[in-house]
Amino acid sequence: MNQTVKIRLESVGKSFAHGRHAEQTLTVLEGVSLDVLAGEFVCLLGPSGCGKSTILNLLAGFERQDQGRLSLDGRPIQGPSPQRGMVFQQPNLFPWLTVLQNVVFGPRMARQAQQDYLPAARHYLQQIGLEKYADHYPWQLSGGMRQRVALARAWLPGPQVLLMDEPFGALDAQTRLVMQDLLNRIWAQTGTTIVFVTHDVDEALFLADRIVLMSAHPGRVREIIDVPFARPRRPDALFLERAYAPIKKQILQALREESSHMLGQAPLELPADAPDVAAKVA
Template structure:
């Protein structure tokens, strides 16, 4: 019998976990997605990237979205941010229908998007300035956000003088400086090495804990999703639709030591089952020609 077979079912919630999610769902809904669909037209035909998505994100919830490559994660976040228009359905922010981009939604992308010709502080002040705010109050606020992401010593540095992790911390500060209702993050740590990535996850949880922000975070990393999320929205591909919404039973505050706890492993195992179904595992059906001698086997 494998170790996995002895894991508990993540859906069998303890009373404490059930209570945690009951309380979460009593909070006001910040983002409501209703019947959302997106079809792209091209010369080769049409692609239905998303179909009939319905879900709510509650105030100060940390929701992760996970799914195979091409299942529509980036399309979803681009629609939520207003960069793309849905083909059907609607989005409500604090109960009001939204169309197009707005400062109520902050974005952090995987690629580094800081303005290279501006310093850290100028990058963070950019949004408030565009909104017509001026004066020392804006500068002081920018300094607070920079302090929040631990970069006070670098406020006058330029992006090229920063590491990848530092750039993403500035990107988070810049998004938060607009005081959005929700932070939309598309694989923001995807380009970082494993150690920096783990540090950034811890940083982000600390920031989330300390300010009134709701987060929707896209990832394809199972551990990242289980470590960060209250709930994980698992998407199925072709067309992109909701497969399951997982309520993560792992208690907070989270630590890397929990990665060997049964509820952590059970949750991760369930996501793995959903996004890598058994029938799709094992080399993806590709026949590899043998180029070694008989008897020259490896395990």
């Protein structure tokens, strides 16, 4: 992997107005520092309300930090840019546009010539298995198909960084596995740097090079876990890896502790011989 730092967060803090009075604020992020390497796949994992989505919004340029510095290739992030694509939990497609028209919406609005983006758009539709649905409308597609369209739309401009906020969270388990495999394949081909928010431990272990565990609010980086599994990966084969269960247990225990802190309760310790449990936390 390229060892060049692509994204850097240095002591980043962010607060929002809170309560009935404007002077009241809630600190969402505090002292967050993180380097993401070029071409790396990083997953942010933590309890609800720890600021994972806020980090993505700051990186996308939708919000501005109150403290610290965010940079891309050493240059400060000061607003939205085509260099940084965003994929949300909901596909947010335009219902009056066809699949192809949704995919090319960005370049078309930028008044680029069709010959510059149309072949690539059709290539991505082929990659996601929807070339036969180019003239269909979103309401004619399943949820998973709509999210595939959103993925192609985000990748078409050739972003250097793709920011993904629980993009598969609303999908059923089977469709989610298909989407994870699809994302892995396109990422391997493009080398795009990805920052991916999830609540699903298995998803993070399957997709990520590194997992960033966040503390309960105010969000801080609690620890960073290197995922040791070789690529390409298959979800069914991962379960057979000797390191899989210990890493998953470590992450689940950390998430339980942080969720307990958020609720003001003592954390529940997992017994040494605890069987594998559901990976969806928070």
